[in-house]
Amino acid sequence: MLTWRPSASLAALRERSRCLGQIRAFFAARDVVEVQTPMLGARTVTDAEVESIAVHPYGFLQTSPEYYMKRLLAAGAASIYQLGPAFRHEESGRLHNSEFTLLEWYRLGFDDRQLMQEVAELVDDVLGRGSYTSLTYSELLGGVDALKLERDEIDLKFVAAIERLGQGRFFITDYPADQAALARLRPGHEDVAARFELVIDGVEIANGYWELQSAAEHRRRFQADRDRRAQLDRSDVLVDECFIQALEHGLPDCAGVALGVDRLLMLALGEPSLDAVLAFRLDRI
Numbered sequence: 248m249l250t251w252r253p254s255a256s257l258a259a260l261r262e263r264s265r266c267l268g269q270i271r272a273f274f275a276a277r278d279v280v281e282v283q284t285p286m287l288g289a290r291t292v293t294d295a296e297v298e299s300i301a302v303h304p305y306g307f308l309q310t311s312p313e314y315y316m317k318r319l320l321a322a323g324a325a326s327i328y329q330l331g332p333a334f335r336h337e338e339s340g341r342l343h344n345s346e347f348t349l350l351e352w353y354r355l356g357f358d359d360r361q362l363m364q365e366v367a368e369l370v371d372d373v374l375g376r377g378s379y380t381s382l383t384y385s386e387l388l389g390g391v392d393a394l395k396l397e398r399d400e401i402d403l404k405f406v407a408a409i410e411r412l413g414q415g416r417f418f419i420t421d422y423p424a425d426q427a428a429l430a431r432l433r434p435g436h437e438d439v440a441a442r443f444e445l446v447i448d449g450v451e452i453a454n455g456y457w458e459l460q461s462a463a464e465h466r467r468r469f470q471a472d473r474d475r476r477a478q479l480d481r482s483d484v485l486v487d488e489c490f491i492q493a494l495e496h497g498l499p500d501c502a503g504v505a506l507g508v509d510r511l512l513m514l515a516l517g518e519p520s521l522d523a524v525l526a527f528r529l530d531r532i
Contacts (some may be wrong), residue, residue, distance in 0.1 A: 250531060251531075252531075253527055253531070254523075254524055254526065254528040254531055255522070255524055255525055255526055259516060259518075259523055259524055260526060261510055262512070262515070262516060263524055266373055266508075266512055266515060267330065267508075267510075268352070269370070269372060269462060270330060270350060270372075270373070270508070271330065271482055273369055273372055274352070276328070277326075278325075279325075279326045279327065279328050279352060279354070280324070280325060280326070280328070281327070281329065282312075282316065282319060282324070282327045282329050283329065283331065284312045284315035284316060284319070284329060285307075285309065285315060285418055286308060286309055286331070286332060286333075287305055287306060287307070287308060287309070287332070288306050288307055288309050288314075289305070289306040289307075289311060290306065290307070290314075290484075290485060290488075290489070290490075291306070291307035291309065291484060291487075292310055292311070292313075292314075292484070293469045293472035293473055293476070293484045293486065294428070294472055295475040295479055295481060297310055297335060298335065298336040298337065298481070299336060300334050300335070300336045300345065300485075301522075308334035309333060309334065310334060310335050311333055311351060311352055311505055312329045312331075312333070313351065313429075313505070314487055314489075314490040316329060316351060316353060316503075317353070317458075317490065317493060318360065318489065318490065318493040320353055320499055320501060321493040321494065321496050321497055321499075322493075322496075325354070325355060326353060326355050326501075327352065327353055327354070328350065328351065328352035328353075329349075329350070329351050330348070330349075330350050331348065331349065332346055332347070332348060333346075333347055333348075333349040334347075335347075337461055338504065339528065339529045339530065341519065341520045341521065342450060342520075342521060343521075344441050344509070344521055345530060346382075346523060346529070347508075347509050348508040348509050349459070349505055349506070349508065350505070350506040350507075350508050351504070351505045351506070352503065352504060353458070353501050353502070353503040354501060354502055354503070355499055355500070355501045356500060356501070357457075357502040358457045359420075359430070359441045359455060359456060359457040359502050360440065361502065362443075362455050362457075362504055363381075363418055363420075363455065366445055366453055366455065366504055366506070367379055367416075367418075370416070370445070370447070373512075374447075374514060374515055377416050378415075378416065379416045380415060380416070380417050380418070381417075381418045381473055382417060382418070382420070383419075383420050383421040384420070384421055384422045384423060384426075384492045387405070387408045387409075387419055388401075388404055388405065388408055388410075388456055389408070389434055401426075409446055409449060409451065411420045412446060412449060413448075413449065414448050414449075415447075415448070416445070416446075416447050417445070417446045417447075418444070418445055419443060419444045420441050420442075421433065421436075421439045421440070421442075422440040422442040422443075423438065423439065423440065424437065424438050424440055424508035426440065426442070427440035427442060427456075427459070427468075428440075428454075428468075429458065429459050430442035430456030430457060430458070430459060431457050431458065431459045431460070433457075440456075441456060442454075442455070442456050442457075443455050443456075444474055445506075447511075447514055448514060450510050450513075450514065451510075452511055452514075453505065453506040453507070454504065454505055455502065455503065455504030455505070456502065456503060456504075457502045458482075458498065458500075458502060458503055460494070460497075460498045461494070462494035462495045465491065465494055466486065466491060469486045470486075472484075473485050473486075509521050509524055509525060512524040
């Protein structure tokens with residue numbers, strides 16, 4: 248049934264406003280500059296697990312500001328963050344909405360371990376202080392060698408393992424190299440990616456990397472994504488050549504993370520669904 252009413256209560260939306268201000272104050276205190284990059288772009292990500300929303304004839308609604316933010320870094324920007332909407336073509340559900348609020352930030356001179364600490368500090372600001380447990384990807388899966396399993400099988404095991412974690416705040420670290428995404432491989436451990444995820448009470452909240460800098464390796468990984476998209480019979484996505492040019496110019500040493508703000512607010516309010524923190528869910532627009 249159609250309804251004009253908002254999904255969230257007005258009290259929840261007021262709390263949302265307060266939390267967004269709190270996040271901005273967190274970065275202002277650290278001299279991290281807020282930026283705004285395009286929501287609509289000519290290119291999108293090649294990741295085979297992510298489907299973008301096409302807007303003909305212009306391009307795509309962006310799934311993340313990552314490429315634009317890294318172009319700013321290559322141009323000489325200092326540490327930066329963006330807080331705003333992102334879009335994915337996916338099923339709507341308790342933890343998913345096609346339009347969502349994403350917080351993404353990049354810290355010059357940080358590695359993934361240093362960024363994990365800052366992520367914990369931000370989460371503590373929003374949720375209150377808590378303790379964090381770190382598990383390697385291998386430990387999470389009970390010592391299973393991910394390189395010996397098919398990707399679909401690994402994904403199922405990962406989801407089941409996250410559910411078994413239960414209540415608490417967990418950093419999952421040291422992903423296998425074939426799940427590096429755009430993270431560099433850990434120096435001295437070329438089978439491990441310098442990548443982490445934060446899971447709170449069974450909900451995936453943030454995904455961070457010590458950022459890969461090599462333009463050639465980016466291109467190789469993008470082509471691997473395109474090959475997998477072909478295997479899965481998904482539409483091809485062209486490589487963003489402007490992004491490659493920025494990498495060739497030079498991405499500074501940095502670490503970056505994307506954090507789902509709606510999910511974090513849901514946890515802050517003790518709610519079971521994103522319905523409670525979104526003004527209008529997909530079925531009300």
